[in-house]
Amino acid sequence: MIGLAGLLAAALPSCEPSHYEPIPPSTDTQPWTATHSIAEFIAKFATEKGTCFPVRSNSGNANLFSVDSIPQGGDSIIINGRVVSSDRDGNMYKYIVIQDLNDPTIGLKISVDANSLYGIMPIGQVISICCNGLAIGKYADVYQLGCIYFNNDSDTRKQGYEPGRIPWTAFQQRLKICGDPEPDKVVATPMTIAEIKAGGREVHSRLVVIKDAEFTGWGKNPFDPEELDEETAFWGRPKPSITGVPIAREITDPSGEKVYVSTSEFAAFANQPLPLGKVGDLTVVVSYYRDKERNEGDFQLNVRATSDFKEKN
Secondary structure: OOOHHHHOOOOOOOOOOOOOOOOOOOOOOOOOOOOOOHHHHHHHHOOOOOOOOOOOHHHHHHOOOEEEEOOOOOOOOEEEEEEOOOOOOOOOOOEEEEEEOOOOOOEEEEEEEOOOHHHOOOOOOEEEEEOOOOEEEEEOOEEEEEEEEEEOOOOHHHOEEEEEOEEHHHHHHOEEEEOOOOHHHOOOEEOOHHHHHHHHHHHOOOEEEEEEEEEEEEEEOOOOEEEOOOOOOEOOOOOOOOOOOOEEEEEEOOOOOEEEEEEOOOOOOOOOEOOOOOEEEEEEEEEEEOOOOOOOOEEEEEOOOHHHEEEOO
16 A cells, blocks of 8 residues: 555654645455564664653663654555454453464554444454554553653653553544454464563563463552452452552462463452462463563553453363
8 A cells, every 4th residue: 555644644743743634434344555564663663762752761771661753754654463452341441452463473552542442443353554643662661552642740750751542533544444353363372471471572462371370369459469368359359549550460370480460440340259269271461561660570461351261170
């Protein structure tokens, strides 16, 4: 597809301001021709050096909070992917995760300022995105596609530029929904917890399945590890004292390693009991969080619904 960038509306700030018209409606269900794989796209446009915008002060030496604009002009910059996330049950908020059509081990988080995205882009939906005029950056060391945003938090450590949510109207102008969703074509990579921990940034935003996983009966609410009891042995209860901090529940697997599954206090299943004492296959989207105050970050595994835990008989 040639010249698509010239059809886009310049709704977002960038280092190269310009103006485009909205994409005309199309009945074509084939994806646009990708100019980059997701891995190539990140490698080319996420410089981590704050080319146009300086990194946030609490980014440390790893540029944990950084963002770079993507050119608005010139040839179209197209990525394709299949949606593997769902916000239907409220554990994922205002973002989608896609996996590369040709390499499902590579994923990307896309931050969009809209709710109920599953109704438009359900699991298995192929989408094309023209990225001209958007931004790519890291938030707590996880790459995400978004737009330039300045965080003017009262905590001066958190002030600075970061990837923000793309306004829905701007995202629509850059989005193509390709055919019907095909959830059976979504690929969850089998991985042990040990392999996830050893995988580093390459496993961020990847859909994986952990075989023979088991909840240990320990968790965090919100920060300090504690043994769960009848008041706390739930996916996302009790609510944390700090709004928006996910509830962490520890799991293990035959590799012997342990990691946390994170559930939002606002998830529809937050009040459901954990499947303690049961072994099953757990499908998760791998996320990560790291800031300057901690030398090491933590993997945070996100389920889309409790049905992502398939108990074994």
